[in-house]
Amino acid sequence: MTSSSDPAGPLPGTTNRVDGVVNGPSVQAGTIHGGVHFHTAPPQHFHTTPPPPRPLYVPTHPIRASGKGPFLRKWGVALLPPLLVGVGVGGTVDATMARTPLGVRVLVDLAIFAAVALAVAAVARVSADTTVAGVLDRCTSKAFTALSTTALWCWLGFAVAMFGTGFGRELSRPPDDPKSAGANGALVALAVLGLLVGRLLARSLRK
DSSP: OOOSOOOOOOOOOOOOOSSSSSSSOOOOSSOSSSSOOOOOOOOOOOOOOOOOOOOOOOOOSSOHHHHHHHHHHHHHHTHHHHHHHHHIIHHHHHSTTTTHHHHHHHHHHHHHHHHHHHHHHHHHHHHHOOOHEEEEEHSOOOHHSOOOOHHHHHHHHHHHHHHHHHHHHHHTTTTTTGTTTHHHHHHHHHHHHHHHHHHHHHHHHHO
């Protein structure tokens, strides 16, 4: 320890020098009077705890389900009867009369529909619940019956335009053209769609 009577400053000729790597405390002084005591602190062990897990992201707004699924399902069911008729009637005629001109196949389609209508009318004489109008009503989806008059006009225009365009294009192709495969079935489906929508439109205009 030093006192006030100790001379201040280093003694002449005193040199302090520290070289190399020092591990632990290091003290450098000009002149030391008395004893110097170094007290080393016990080793400290630091225990680090991992940070708490971050909470999962909770959206501030509820996630809304996409409305495409119900929309596609509703109109898929609505268009199913015309498609089934097109595949059943038009596809059968295409398979049995593949190399026949399209005009002849369309006449055969009309003959099949006429025969079915006559068969239903014959059954209607025995069972009043079975009529041609009743069969068409069962084939008409509620998605079409809920449409407005303007929407029905749009659907009818779509069916007529597609039927006219497809029929005119297929007439110019040879019967054995690979691109004409399934054309008759598509035309039958469009014709049935136009028939169903046309009946609803006629009812709407009579009101």
